[in-house]
Amino acid sequence: MHTETTVSQSRSASPEPAALSSSTTVSATAPGQLRVIKRNGTVVPYDDSKIAVAMTKAFLAVEGGTAAASSRIHETVNALTKQISATFQRRMPSGGTIHIEDIQDQVELVLMRSGDQKVARDYVLYREEHARLRAEKQQAQPDPDYPRLQVTLADGSRRDLDMGRVRTVVEEACAGLKDVEAKTILDEAMRNLYDGVSLDDVNTSLVITARTLVEQEPNYSFATARLLLDKLRAEALSFLGVAESATQADMSEYYAQALPAYIRKGVELELLSPELLQFDMAKLAAALDAERDLQFTYLGLQTLYDRYFIHSDEVRFELPQIFFMRVAMGLAVEEPEKEARAVEFYQLLSSFDYMSSTPTLFNAGTLRPQLSSCYLTTVPDDLRGIYGAIQDNAMLSKWAGGLGNDWTPVRSLGAYIKGTNGKSQGVVPFLKVANDTAVAVNQGGKRKGAVCAYLETWHLDIEEFLELRKNTGDDRRRTHDMNTANWVPDLFMKRVFEDKDWTLFSPNDVPDLHDLYGQAFEQRYEEYEHQTSTGEMKLFKRIRAQELWRKMLGMLFETGHPWITFKDSCNLRSPQQHAGVIHSSNLCTEITLNTKSDKEIAVCNLGSVNLAQHVVDGALDTDKLRRTVKTAVRMLDNVIDINYYSVPAARASNLRHRPIGLGIMGFQDSLYKLRIGYGSDAAVEFADRSMEAISYYAIEASSNLATERGSYISYEGSLWSKGTLPIDSIEILSRNRGEQFIEVDRSQTLDWDGLRVQVKNNGMRNSNVLAIAPTATIANITGVSQSIEPTYQNLYVKSNLSGEFTVVNPYLVHDLKDRGLWDTVMVNDLKYYEGSVQKIDRIPADLKHLYANAFEVEPRWIVDAASRRQKWIDQAQSLNLYIAGASGKKLDVTYRMAWYRGLKTTYYLRALAATTTEKSTVETGTLNAVAASATEVPQACALDDPDCEACQ
Template sequence: MVRPQTDWIVRKRDGRVSSFDMGRIGRAMENAYRAELNLADKQPLDTEVVDTIKTITQEVAEQIANSASSDKGVGVEEVQDAVEMLMMKHGLYRVARRYIVYRAEHAKLRALRGDEGFADEGSDRAQTYVTLDDGVRVPFDSNRIEQRLAQACEGLEDVCSINDLQEEVLKSIYDGITTREIYRAMILAARCRIERDPIYDTVAARLMLNVIYHDSLGSAPSAKKLPQVYRNQFEHYIIDGITAERLSPDLREFNLTELADALEPERDHLFQYLGLQTIYDRYLIHVDGRRIESPQFFWMRVSMGLALNEGELKEQRAIEFYNILSSMRFTSATPTLFNAATPHPQLSSCYLSTVDDDLEDIFRLISDNAKLSKWAGGLGNDWTNIRATNAHIHGTNGQSQGVIPFLKVVNDTAVAVNQGGKRKGAVCAYLESWHMDIEDFLDLRKNTGDDRRRTHDMHTANWIPDLFMKRVEANLEWTLFSPDEVPDLHDLTGKAFEDRYTYYEKLAAEGELRLSRKVSAMELWRKMLTRLFETGHPWITWKDPSNVRSPQDHCGVVHSSNLCTEILLNTSESETAVCNLGSINLKVHVRDGKFDLDMLQETVTIAMRMLDNVIDINFYPTDQAANANKRHRPVGLGVMGFQDALLAQGLSYSSDAAVEFADRSMEAISYHAILASSQLAKERGQYSTYEGSKWDRGLLPIDTLAVLEAERGQAIDVDRSASLDWTPVRESVAKYGMRNSNCMAIAPTATISTIIGVSQSIEPSYKHLYVKSNLSGEFTQVSTVLVNELKDRNLWDTDMLDALKYYDGILSEIARVPADIKERYKTAFEVEPHWLLECAARRQKWIDMGQSLNLYMQDPSGKKLHDMYFAAWKKGLKTTYYLRSLAATQVEKSTVDVNKFGIQPRWMKNKSASNDIRLDRPHAEEVAVEIPATMVGQVCDPNNPDCEACQ
């Protein structure tokens, strides 16, 4: 007789017995279904699935009834076997497979934990061993993992489940696993949960620090012992680095005990996980694969490298620099972080060069590119001097092949010579818009056509004179020339360029030039915008504002920008322009919702000294680079964390308040940077070409807007207001001069912003949940500030996470999110270009160089592109960088039940079926800008690892 189910007995593996519970069978099958369907824990199952689970559960009960109702009861393995067989009988093979895997994983977990009674399952149980660094094998002990995870989760237990993390780690354990692999498994277990709650980022960071400490300190000491271990190991680190020829022997000249005492180990916890992973992979000095640097050793090494020439005060200066770097108020650019205090201190970020129309000089430049790229320099080349295709070659009496074949060689050189083995080589070629090869130049990044005339790995940029923009505006013709017949156009700017250009047009009309061709300025502009949208290149940059506003207009010409379009320095046959970069973290300078100007003054003053020191300490790969840098001493102080600083003040990027903050923050940086350079001139002397510069003529960057207006003959649409008393700055410059020809440039900061955990440069938030790719791998990023605000309003849960995934990290379509949060947390494609341009224009009035300005367009059209770039030109901007367009799908949705939402995001609606986007010509008919729909969203992902050039 079969007893009632309430009396049924189930035997555990360890011999214990318990009452039969049909609900456990149902829950196990439900978990298998969820795993197969990628459903989150709280997502409801379809009614049909629920009914199937009930049916199979009942059939399992019927099958095991006789055993379960006996005095001995039924074994748990027999129950699970019945579940497997009946799922397959119902044709649920894939779900059954998930169930089988689930059983196997839990059997493994019981073995690794040493659960009592596991040996009863078979006599062939084998011990699992761990391989230590020296090759010794020791028995695996799950308690050690539990202890490490408990330490990493200390204080966070209300959110972080140590048991869940441990179970995830144990799934990765195998016999012979190394300790490094175990640490990696622990980090991955925490990392994959960051999207659920950013607090797991703290757990991952703590675990990552353990890995770094094991390498650099020999162990992962407790928080109490860490400061002493840190300081005891510092001198050993210096000696080890010098012995291995990774650090400069000059570091022995420092009082290492004094520097060790200045270390602040607790600042290691200022890093987020991705920052630690990034410096571990690419920045920390290593010997035979072992990192000998901890994060604070890293900051102090950079500081020592920048204080080498500070004489008797070198310890004091090194500590001063260290405190600015380690507190993340300012960060030097990547080459400085890579190479400071090493035997080859190539600390500069950008190199700009001009090539002459001479075969020897062409290949001299290509060779220089290779040398500069080897030491992590980003490159900008001006190719306008090269004669056009079919131009006459006097020496051979032949015809030129033009500039394109040489650019192919430049492209391949960049691929062959990467940046110090740490990131890909990167170069940008510039060409002026009157060059006869300009149309072929526009096609260099196309994926179709003759591949011998394509440069898939090189960036390109248009170098556009104001006269061309005026011709487009008036819908007039534009004449293309070969540089060998108009040799002075290359060096002329403003009114002088316009006069000479029209003179050459007259000569061409009279048949006095061998090569020239008239085109519609609007048609050429249309092609520029079309190619920019299709391929992301060439970028739009302007020759005249870059030159007319240049402080160094008295001793040369700016022929191009750099790889990231923010550096604007003179170049010539004897000078390869060099710039030394670093960026202020705006976020950390916002305290209690207000911008701390006193703190900013201190940061800028110290940062300018650090940047100036780079010039004298630097290793120069070429004589031309050394000549230019030592003569003019330019530096580029920039910013990052602009979006974070706005959020810290409760401001939306799409607001007048954001524009005002862009204005006032850049004014303050400009004020103190110029003043600091002037005070350095008082202490160290003026740069050698100061006399005759705009500085010498009493013109600060804000004054040069009027000069540009006069040269252009058009008003510059920019607010000229100031909030500070500039009299002390003007008086200091007049009295002492300047130490640096240029002081400010806003670089992309793609990597250094990742290191310190803030938003890139002046960028709006890309998205609030996305996968960031760089050379360290792929990392889920979620906005910690947003999640914390949603938590404060009791809005952060699984449903909100699912909605954020479904809507590609954008809040606008999520009904639960309050309007004020949506407004403040607009993403890049929701912020109208108008606001980006207004903020950029306000900054530009204070900056003596340029800014890497990305422009975003959610629903591109030819007219919108035309209006946007014309607005940028009319506001006096010098350059723009990438044009970002939005892809149809951005975020992985495999774990989201899309049926729950049932609607399209707004940005996917109303897409035109046509591939043509139309550009309205002033005073003329419309012109189609052909933009293939398949290209949308393929234009330079903002998180592409190739886009890390400057910083």
């Protein structure tokens, strides 16, 4: 009787599902941090004892409760329970969420594999019956909180909206996020739905609702991204034939199925390289971590979806973790242990500790793996060479390469042409052709073509070059789409400081000036000036240096161009002085590599460390940073061998010198974590020490890689081979320029002597290892501040190719919440004051200092921090300068200081007019209330300037 009663009770008590979905007790044997999502959307801790109880009831229902049966059941259930828990622990070693259905699927699977077919069959039938009963109950009893709605499917048919699933998706999206409420999203989203709405529009309503809440609480950006993921999962998984839809909890199982299906489909569609089929998919699939999908902000995920995920007929069939694994596989394809390296690379990318540059993310693992970011070329002074260079621009741009062209060799307007006995039209008409080529050949249809033209300051066409971006004048001599930059020798800057004259020449009359720098340039330049006095030189122009300098700064303020970059700093501190001359930088002014007309096109291979991810417990985690840099340098070195080269001269240069450019992003986020204001000595010191560590570890990693793979071909004769590191090359610059014209901090804290010995003994794998790129888009993906930039505004609307996004500074919001100061009035005040906290009285002084925006930080702090970084960098940094209340005097002082502090280059000038800076001086009576007439002024991120192709 007792046995029969036990069997009967176990049958009637919903043995397996009820037991698994009702308890919140945590077992001592539960794997770390695993959670279970119940059918009603609530999340409870994982408890393997409940699995054991449920399976025991299932066995008892079939085999009875005799003593002999009980002993076998106990042993079998214990073994199967451990097997189930081990499976989830292996899938999610760092923890995560599992849906109740996933657990039941696993129970069903182990029962069938154990040979207990009767128990398994009974279990399957039981689940099917209760699934049917739940469906009937749901249909008969609509959700008590929301009206019953029907949705229209893609085929035009209708069915009831599954509110249970909607609740699950929203609850998953909000799980673990502070101050984020699922009910708030559901209530508002359901008010916007109607009977017969499409299934896609249900997700759209949820996403739009959540994104409108971001300005109230930044964590809603994460919730919005997670809601968007539901759409992405349905689109990709259905295309791959894995599932029609999936919750986040389902992805621990579906990711493993989706990866091999994705690779096969990508190869079949000729979108992925067949080489990817050579990988052991089971090993890679086991490494996919579905929980890392939860790291994305809405802007980051939408950017990936719109611009990075591989698609066929506009159907994106990549998912975030598959995307990162595809990139990792593409970078590991030539590694001896490619699965292990792919997993290593995947872990680094998917953790957001490091991110490859956009071309690498676009093209890794594809049939045309053009992974490099920018190409530097020198245009020769002959017609065939000029149009050959423009053709090279077109081919490089087609495969998503940004371009930096050195146009200095091309003779000036009025110069003699021996072949035709005529006079040259100068460099400007050819620049117009190059401009139009960049417009015509965009970067693989993924972003605008981007090119920057460089010209040395002594070129006779320099004054017309300065006006290329003006909106007035002869449009045939304007380049409205091309970036421009001045390539400024030290001698010119000395003449500016000393208020002396400057002489302009045509390069065909002074051909060697192009390849000279430092004292050699000064000596030869003065010899040519003497020839103008004796009558030997006929074509020239004399101009006061300060007058030309004012024109340069005036055009920079008016048009944003040409940028100011410094020839001698770049060359005198280059490790590759023995191999050639640096004639220009690249599209974003961080790359400084040698070029030789048609023989060598320099190539930059970029990636960035997320510095914010390495600030742990209020300090820089140097051990983690060292590990990150080591793997990142290997990934960048692999780019060089895997890369698709559309121009032979680029391949020759890249394989000969093997330069890479490891940079950083999230500098401002790091300061927030450290509670340091950007405009402070402490921030300058952190810039110094953090860059010192990255420089040390990057040089160390490249030297270690040389032991494994050999030094780069042109290593002998380099500064590296002489034991001269970037910190040492400051002395070379100082000797050539003169001590009175340079002031650079020389402090250091690490064992540089030991590293010098290692480099001399082991060599270097890469001619250059460090460069700080703008990181505009990859910083969006990882959800941190761009590059080394101060915060643009604390609240603004960002517009880019993926749409408009409300961006609010989460650090500020959470600080204000902690002090009880965050409310709707504060939101409106921030809107009115364009993201500035300085005019809001109730914000404390310490927060005003910490959250000063880019235009509220004095430019000297930006320059000083850049100077401290530059001493450790063998290339340059993409440095935007922000100047509020801009005037000629402010620009003059700032750019002179940039040269004086030893910077190699500068990038965009972000100038704020005085009328804008004084906008907040209004008579409203109180500074913490919004006037009735005040309206929000939409703001676009400065880093998404329409002229900044790198930001697109």
